[in-house]
Amino acid sequence: MTAIPQTDRTAPLVEATAVTRHYRVSTGAFGHKATLHALSGVDLSIPRGAVVGLVGESGSGKSTLSRLLLGLETPTAGRVTLEGRPIAEIPRKQVARRIQPVFQDPYSSLNPSWRVADLIGLPLAVHGIGDGPSRARRVRELLDLVGLPGRVADAYPAALSGGQRQRVAIARALAIEPEVLICDEPTSALDVSVQAQILNLLLDLRRETGVAMLFISHDLAVVEHMTDRVAVLYLGRVVEQGATAEVFNAPKHPYTAALKASVLTPDDAAGLPDLALGTVFPNPLDPPAGCRFHPRCLRATDRCRTEAPATRDVAGRRVECHWAE
Amino acid sequence: MTDLLSISDLSVTVRTPAGPLHAVRGVDLAVGRGETLCLVGESGCGKSMTALSLMDLLPGTARRSVGRFTFAGRDVPARGHGSIAALRGDRLAMIFQEPMTALNPTFRIGDQLIAVYRTHRRAPVAEARDRAVALLERVGISNAAIRLRQYPHEMSGGLRQRVMIAMALMCQPDLIIADEPTTALDVTIQAQILKLLKDLQADFGMGLVLITHDLGVVSRIADRVAVMYAGRVVEAGPAATVLGRPRHPYTQGLLDAVPRPGVHRPGERLGTIPGTVPSLIGGVTGCAFRDRCRRSVPACATTDPALAAVDGSAAVACVNPVPADAERAA
Numbered sequence: 001m002t003a004i005p006q007t008d009r010t011a012p013l014v015e016a017t018a019v020t021r022h023y024r025v026s027t028g029a030f031g032h033k034a035t036l037h038a039l040s041g042v043d044l045s046i047p048r049g050a051v052v053g054l055v056g057e058s059g060s061g062k063s064t065l066s067r068l069l070l071g072l073e074t075p076t077a078g079r080v081t082l083e084g085r086p087i088a089e090i091p092r093k094q095v096a097r098r099i100q101p102v103f104q105d106p107y108s109s110l111n112p113s114w115r116v117a118d119l120i121g122l123p124l125a126v127h128g129i130g131d132g133p134s135r136a137r138r139v140r141e142l143l144d145l146v147g148l149p150g151r152v153a154d155a156y157p158a159a160l161s162g163g164q165r166q167r168v169a170i171a172r173a174l175a176i177e178p179e180v181l182i183c184d185e186p187t188s189a190l191d192v193s194v195q196a197q198i199l200n201l202l203l204d205l206r207r208e209t210g211v212a213m214l215f216i217s218h219d220l221a222v223v224e225h226m227t228d229r230v231a232v233l234y235l236g237r238v239v240e241q242g243a244t245a246e247v248f249n250a251p252k253h254p255y256t257a258a259l260k261a262s263v264l265t266p267d268d269a270a271g272l273p274d275l276a277l278g279t280v281f282p283n284p285l286d287p288p289a290g291c292r293f294h295p296r297c298l299r300a301t302d303r304c305r306t307e308a309p310a311t312r313d314v315a316g317r318r319v320e321c322h323w324a325e
Numbered sequence: 326m327t328d329l330l331s332i333s334d335l336s337v338t339v340r341t342p343a344g345p346l347h348a349v350r351g352v353d354l355a356v357g358r359g360e361t362l363c364l365v366g367e368s369g370c371g372k373s374m375t376a377l378s379l380m381d382l383l384p385g386t387a388r389r390s391v392g393r394f395t396f397a398g399r400d401v402p403a404r405g406h407g408s409i410a411a412l413r414g415d416r417l418a419m420i421f422q423e424p425m426t427a428l429n430p431t432f433r434i435g436d437q438l439i440a441v442y443r444t445h446r447r448a449p450v451a452e453a454r455d456r457a458v459a460l461l462e463r464v465g466i467s468n469a470a471i472r473l474r475q476y477p478h479e480m481s482g483g484l485r486q487r488v489m490i491a492m493a494l495m496c497q498p499d500l501i502i503a504d505e506p507t508t509a510l511d512v513t514i515q516a517q518i519l520k521l522l523k524d525l526q527a528d529f530g531m532g533l534v535l536i537t538h539d540l541g542v543v544s545r546i547a548d549r550v551a552v553m554y555a556g557r558v559v560e561a562g563p564a565a566t567v568l569g570r571p572r573h574p575y576t577q578g579l580l581d582a583v584p585r586p587g588v589h590r591p592g593e594r595l596g597t598i599p600g601t602v603p604s605l606i607g608g609v610t611g612c613a614f615r616d617r618c619r620r621s622v623p624a625c626a627t628t629d630p631a632l633a634a635v636d637g638s639a640a641v642a643c644v645n646p647v648p649a650d651a652e653r654a655a
Contacts, residue, residue: 057511058482161601191367192538193598196582200594218512221541225584225591245591262516264541265585266568272520272545277513 008084056233106165163194242317334392418493435473562639
C-alpha cells in the first residue's frame with residue numbers, strides 16, 4: 001500500500017496540477033470510438049477564502065474541471081489535491097464535507113418531492129451532525145442566512161421562484177460549513193434582477209463565512225465583479241490566468257482580449273465590437289496542432305500552427321501564447 | 326419615419342387551468358424601415374407573446390385582440406391575401422432563440438432554405454439554390470455549397486443561427502423579428518451574430534424587432550427600446566435616452582442590477598428589485614410594479630398609468646417617475 005501524503009495546511013485548499021481528462025466517445029451509428037480531449041494539462045488553484053473565476057465558451061472544459069475538483073470524476077492524468085493530499089485517496093464523504101457544489105439550474109438540482117427543510121437538512125443527516133431538533137434549528141438559521149423566510153421550510157420546490165430555489169440550493173451547500181463552493185453558472189438560469197440578489201448573497205456569505213469559491217460563468221462582467229483571480233479556458237487549456245483586474249484590464253492572450261471585447265455592458269454607445277476572431281471552430285475530438293487557438297487567431301503565424309506555446313509568466317500572470325509580452 | 330409595422334392596443338390572453346392569464350395588456354408598437362426596436366424585459370413580461378402575436382404564431386390556448394394592425398401602410402386582415410399568414414416567411418421573417426429546434430432535423434439545410442424561397446416565389450430550384458449559397462456566404466459560412474448538403478446536427482450552434490438568419494433573408498423580407506437570437510450562444514459568437522444582423526440591416530434596409538433580456542445588447546443595437554413589465558410597455562423611446570436617463574423605477578432597477586465595470590466597484594453589492602413578478606391570472610388593478618417599487622405612492626394602488634411623454638422623445642407609464650436630474654450611478 002502506498003503511503004498517504006500528509007495534509008499540508010500551507011498548500012492551496014484545492015489545487016489541480018497538470019490535469020488531463022479524456023472521454024471515449026462514440027462518433028457514429030457504427031460504434032467508431034474517438035477520444036474527446038476535454039482538459040489537457042490544466043493547473044488551477046483555489047487558495048483559502050479566495051474567489052477564483054473560470055471563464056470560457058461552451059465545450060472549453062469548465063464543467064469537466066468543476067467535476068474533477070468536486071472529486072466526482074478522476075483525471076486521466078495529473079492530480080487534484082485538497083490541502084496537498086490527492087482527492088482520489090480521500091474518502092468520498094470527507095471530500096463532500098469540505099467541497100460543495102452549487103449548480104446552474106435550481107429547477108433540476110432540487111428533488112421536487114422533498115420539502116425545503118428536508119433538502120437543506122439532508123447533508124446534516126448524511127454527515128451525522130446534530131440530532132433532530134438541532135438540525136431543525138440549523139435549517140432555520142440557514143434559511144435566514146440566505147434571506148428566505150422561515151415558512152419556506154415546509155414548502156416544496158415547485159412553490160418557489162427560481163431565485164428562491166437557488167437560495168435553497170446555496171443553503172443546502174452551506175449546511176455542513178464547507179470550505180469551498182464550486183458554483184457552476186449559479187445565476188445563468190435567472191433573470192437579471194434575481195441574479196443581482198444571488199450575487200449579493202454570495203458576496204455577503206464570503207464576507208461572513210470566509211468560504212472560498214470557484215465561480216464558473218460565461219458572463220465576464222459578472223466574473224469581473226465577483227472574483228479575485230480568473231482563469232481563461234480555451235479548448236481544454238488555461239490560456240491566461242492571473243489577478244482578475246489585471247487580466248481584464250490588459251489581456252495578454254488574444255482570446256482573452258476577444259472575450260473582453262465581446263462583453264456588452266449597457267453603458268457604452270460604442271456599438272458592436274469588431275472582434276479580432278475567426279469563425280472556424282476547433283474540434284475537441286481532434287484538437288489542432290500547435291497552438292489550439294491558432295485557427296481563430298488573426299495573429300497566428302507558421303510557428304503557431306506547428307509549435308504549441310509553453311505557459312509563461314508575462315506581466316505577473318500565466319499566459320500561453322508565443323507572442324504575449 | 327413612416328412606420329413599416331404598427332400595432333395598437335395589442336392584448337393576449339392565455340387560457341390556463343387557474344383562469345385567464347393576461348400575458349399582454351394593451352401594447353402599442355411601431356417600427357420603421359431600417360430601424361431596430363428592442364423589446365426588453367424579464368421572463369414572463371410578455372415580450373415573446375408580443376413577438377409571436379406579431380407573427381400570428383400564438384399557441385392555441387392564447388387569444389389575441391388588436392386595435393389597429395398595419396404593415397407597409399396597409400391594414401392587416403385576419404386571413405387571406407395580405408394577412409400575416411400569407412406574408413410570413415416572405416415580407417416578415419422570424420429568428421428564434423434555439424436554432425436546433427427551429428430547423429427541421431430530418432432535412433438537409435439546403436432543402437429547407439430552398440423550400441422557403443419556392444413557397445413564396447415561382448422560381449426554379451437552381452435559382453433558389455444559387456440564392457441559398459449566396460446568402461450562406463453573406464452570413465459568413467464558408468464552403469456554402471457543401472454546407473447545403475449538411476443536416477442541422479452537423480453544425481455548431483453559432484453556424485445554425487447563421488443558417489436561420491440566411492433562411493429569414495431568403496425572400497428579402499421587410500421586417501425581421503428575432504426572439505433572443507443570441508441567448509443560447511457563447512459571448513464571442515453573440516457579438517459576431519449581432520454585428521451580422523446590424524450589417525445585413527444596413528444592406529437590405531430591413532426593420533428589425535429584437536427581443537432580449539440583455540440591456541447590454543439593447544444599448545449596442547437598438548434605435549428605440551420598449552421596456553416591458555407584466556404585459557405592459559412601461560417605458561419607451563430612443564435607446565440612448567431610455568438607458569441613459571431612465572424615468573421608470575423598473576428600468577432604473579434593471580440597470581442597477583447589472584454589474585458594470587466603471588459603475589460598480591468589484592465586490593460591491595448590486596442594486597436589486599425586491600419581490601417577484603405578480604401573477605397575471607385574473608385582473609391586475611393599479612400599477613403591476615407597485616409592490617416592488619421604491620417610489621410607490623398611494624395613487625399607484627388605484628391608477629394603472631398609461632404611457633405619457635417625458636423629455637420630448639421618451640414615454641413612461643408611472644405615477645411617480647424617477648426625477649430627470651436624479652443621480653444615476655447611485
